Amino acid sequence: MKPLIFITNDDGHSARGLAALVAVARELGDVVVVTTELNASGKSHSLTTGVPIRVRTISKEPGLEQYACTGTPVDCVKLGEEHLCPRRPDLVLSGINHGSNASINVIYSGTMGAVIEASALGYPAIGFSLLNHSENADFGACLPFVRSICRNVLDNGLPPRISLNVNIPKLPYEDIKGIKVCRESQAYWSDSFERRVDPSGRPYYWLTGKFVCLDNATDTDEWALHNGYISVVPTHPDYTAPDFIEPMRKRFENGL
Numbered sequence: 708m709k710p711l712i713f714i715t716n717d718d719g720h721s722a723r724g725l726a727a728l729v730a731v732a733r734e735l736g737d738v739v740v741v742t743t744e745l746n747a748s749g750k751s752h753s754l755t756t757g758v759p760i761r762v763r764t765i766s767k768e769p770g771l772e773q774y775a776c777t778g779t780p781v782d783c784v785k786l787g788e789e790h791l792c793p794r795r796p797d798l799v800l801s802g803i804n805h806g807s808n809a810s811i812n813v814i815y816s817g818t819m820g821a822v823i824e825a826s827a828l829g830y831p832a833i834g835f836s837l838l839n840h841s842e843n844a845d846f847g848a849c850l851p852f853v854r855s856i857c858r859n860v861l862d863n864g865l866p867p868r869i870s871l872n873v874n875i876p877k878l879p880y881e882d883i884k885g886i887k888v889c890r891e892s893q894a895y896w897s898d899s900f901e902r903r904v905d906p907s908g909r910p911y912y913w914l915t916g917k918f919v920c921l922d923n924a925t926d927t928d929e930w931a932l933h934n935g936y937i938s939v940v941p942t943h944p945d946y947t948a949p950d951f952i953e954p955m956r957k958r959f960e961n962g963l
Contacts, residue, residue: 710736713796717817724803727846741787750817780821799825802835809928826870848880892927894920
């Protein structure tokens, strides 16, 4: 029996990155796709509550079923694995996202929200992102690497609750130097809400921001990407800071 590969994204069902990922996955197994109806970038790990979620069938053919969901990327994972997959998926993929999900972006990303949810549910999962925000981005150069990473995980699995955050530089195939397994760089977004006025004279606010990287080390995803490498960051849903458990225990368990 072929492996079953479940795919979702946060750019919507018509995104070129999704089509590229589906094409690769079909070489490796049977595919079920459940994506968001509209762009859901920045939805992180959000769920839909208080309103119904509707699912629309886009297409069905041997080896490939595609659906669109009115919910979030995490909703897509939960609905897909419970109601739309004919059996337990062997691999969950998300992307290929149009734009970076490296560094601090992972906590905002709908692409990676879906991946972390799948990992928490016990599935090996990978999120793919290309550092190109264009709707017409060319994904051809990155596909051999996407294929290789997917095959590796299908063949060897991942540790429990560990997923992969894979970011790919916007470079021709021959200029990509290889893959670096690394850590998330320390960075933040210096955000600002710009006040504007619409044609009717009503004020509104538009989010703007600047990415600020505080990390100059050579073992980070940002370093890898800026130096021509694909970054692979092992990621998990546990937010615990283990190095600080004992210091905090001394502060709070021994009296104030």
